[in-house]
Amino acid sequence: xxxxxxxxxxxxxxxxxxxxxxxxxxxxxxxxxxxxxxxxxxxxxxxxxxxxxxxxxxxxxxxxxxxxxxxxxxxxxxxxxxxxxxxxxxxxxxxxxxxxxxxxxxxxxxxxxxxxxxxxxxxxxxxxxxxxxxxxxxxxxxxxxxxxxxxxxxxxxxxxxxxxxxxxxxxxxxxxxxxxxxxxxxxxxxxxxxxxxxxxxxxxxxxxxxxxxxxxxxxxxxxxxxxxxxxxxxxxxxxxxxxxxxxxxxxxx
Amino acid sequence: xxxxxxxxxxxxxxxxxxxxxxxxxxxxxxxxxxxxxxxxxxxxxxxxxxxxxxxxxxxxxxxxxxxxxxxxxxxxxxxxxxxxxxxxxxxxxxxxxxxxxxxxxxxxxxxxxxxxxxxxxxxxxxxxxxxxxxxxxxxxxxxxxxxxxxxxxxxxxxxxxxxxxxxxxxxxxxxxxxxxxxxxxxxxxxxxxxxxxxxxxxxxxxxxxxxxxxxxxxxxxxxxxxxxxxxxxxxxxxxxxx
Ligand code: FES
Numbered sequence: 001x002x003x004x005x006x007x008x009x010x011x012x013x014x015x016x017x018x019x020x021x022x023x024x025x026x027x028x029x030x031x032x033x034x035x036x037x038x039x040x041x042x043x044x045x046x047x048x049x050x051x052x053x054x055x056x057x058x059x060x061x062x063x064x065x066x067x068x069x070x071x072x073x074x075x076x077x078x079x080x081x082x083x084x085x086x087x088x089x090x091x092x093x094x095x096x097x098x099x100x101x102x103x104x105x106x107x108x109x110x111x112x113x114x115x116x117x118x119x120x121x122x123x124x125x126x127x128x129x130x131x132x133x134x135x136x137x138x139x140x141x142x143x144x145x146x147x148x149x150x151x152x153x154x155x156x157x158x159x160x161x162x163x164x165x166x167x168x169x170x171x172x173x174x175x176x177x178x179x180x181x182x183x184x185x186x187x188x189x190x191x192x193x194x195x196x197x198x199x200x201x202x203x204x205x206x207x208x209x210x211x212x213x214x215x216x217x218x219x220x221x222x223x224x225x226x227x228x229x230x231x232x233x234x235x236x237x238x239x240x241x242x243x244x245x246x247x248x249x250x251x252x253x
Numbered sequence: 254x255x256x257x258x259x260x261x262x263x264x265x266x267x268x269x270x271x272x273x274x275x276x277x278x279x280x281x282x283x284x285x286x287x288x289x290x291x292x293x294x295x296x297x298x299x300x301x302x303x304x305x306x307x308x309x310x311x312x313x314x315x316x317x318x319x320x321x322x323x324x325x326x327x328x329x330x331x332x333x334x335x336x337x338x339x340x341x342x343x344x345x346x347x348x349x350x351x352x353x354x355x356x357x358x359x360x361x362x363x364x365x366x367x368x369x370x371x372x373x374x375x376x377x378x379x380x381x382x383x384x385x386x387x388x389x390x391x392x393x394x395x396x397x398x399x400x401x402x403x404x405x406x407x408x409x410x411x412x413x414x415x416x417x418x419x420x421x422x423x424x425x426x427x428x429x430x431x432x433x434x435x436x437x438x439x440x441x442x443x444x445x446x447x448x449x450x451x452x453x454x455x456x457x458x459x460x461x462x463x464x465x466x467x468x469x470x471x472x473x474x475x476x477x478x479x480x481x482x483x484x485x486x487x488x489x490x491x492x493x494x495x
């Protein structure tokens with residue numbers, strides 16, 4: 001298939017940047033979106049031009065590095081799919097595809113389609129972990145966990161940290177990411193000792209970089225893992241509770 | 254550590270008193286907006302229901318006005334309880350507006366100046382949620398006019414203190430006022446349509462058991478309020494009450 005690409009090109013952080021148009025001819029409908037970009041890049045290199053820089057790693061929808069805005073939709077308009085899992089057969093011959101990097105003050109463009117997603121790492125560092133005892137391996141299933149709770153924790157844990165939620169949000173809010181990371185620990189017994197400290201620390205860190213939630217639910221729509229905004233409500237409740245919690249009494253279960 | 258890309262309203266290094274520190278968080282601001290929103294919603298419902306008394310004649314509504322001033326009967330000095338309610342409402346209104354203003358600024362900053370080339374096609378956000386700031390501003394302007402018209406009387410040439418029935422008719426007989434009233438109430442309707450649904454999310458009262466009912470509640474509440482409020486100017490214009 002023959003396509004026209006309109007791609008954001010930017011030489012480095014803080015540089016002005018501009019859109020450039022490229023003809024992408026003879027693209028296989030079986031290739032993935034990233035393979036299509038590889039193909040275009042090969043030709044750019046042959047022609048002595050700079051290839052289009054884009055982030056990617058696993059190419060199987062689990063690492064979360066590959067997000068770009070495709071025709072105004074984060075990861076393209078196919079629901080529940082990361083860019084690397086999007087296939088060219090979803091497009092039509094002759095289509096014009098606009099590819100842009102995520103846009104948010106908290107995630108500035110590094111180059112072309114690559115943005116700085118390190119604020120997400122800062123949020124995780126603030127509390128996205130549990131402390132465990134080292135020593136002998138505990139028996140499996142030693143801690144009983146209700147099936148439904150384990151499921152919702154897993155659903156939250158399926159977040160790949162791609163930042164599509166932030167890119168989709170009219171407020172560039174990091175709520176869906178942060179709440180998913182919180183829910184996957186806070187919903188389980190292992191996450192309880194640090195639950196409120198974690199929530200307050202991660203939310204405070206998030207607010208250093210990103211906007212606030214106005215409950216549009218655009219993030220849920222954009223999420224390649226279809227993570228629910230119910231997690232955001234859970235986070236809001238835990239944050240307020242955490243603000244009032246007497247930490248000296250946190251040892252009780 | 255990234256230093257670029259931080260929201261530019263860097264938090265002050267000095268620790269603020271607890272209550273201000275608390276209010277500085279966006280999540281807390283949303284929580285406070287939800288709580289003040291609940292107070293305002295309660296007021297809106299009571300206001301609409303009370304005004305229904307016009308359909309029972311001038312004595313009824315004038316007696317209702319008097320009862321409000323006499324709230325608490327012999328237990329408290331006259332009008333004191335009414336003033337406490339007024340002050341409480343004003344505070345809730347002011348906090349709601351301040352939090353909205355501050356969050357809007359934060360959000361514009363967080364979003365930055367660069368827009369996507371392809372305009373965002375909103376899939377989940379609806380008209381009501383995206384126009385909150387505009388419907389909110391319309392409601393503020395309307396509230397000021399409404400007070401000047403029917404409480405202070407300076408926007409109503411035929412104003413008579415203590416006679417709400419006559420004041421309301423004198424006000425709504427003017428066609429532009431009736432139209433402004435209708436427009437403002439439609440804006441209010443849009444505002445509370447998103448507000449009623451959204452406040453559960455902000456305070457974290459979210460449960461798969463009743464989540465679906467939040468939409469029904471929002472639509473039902475909005476419909477009752479808007480239809481009730483719109484009925485007054487329409488009834489006056491068509492001479493149903495005069
Ligand atoms: S490249 Fe890993 S999720 Fe797309």
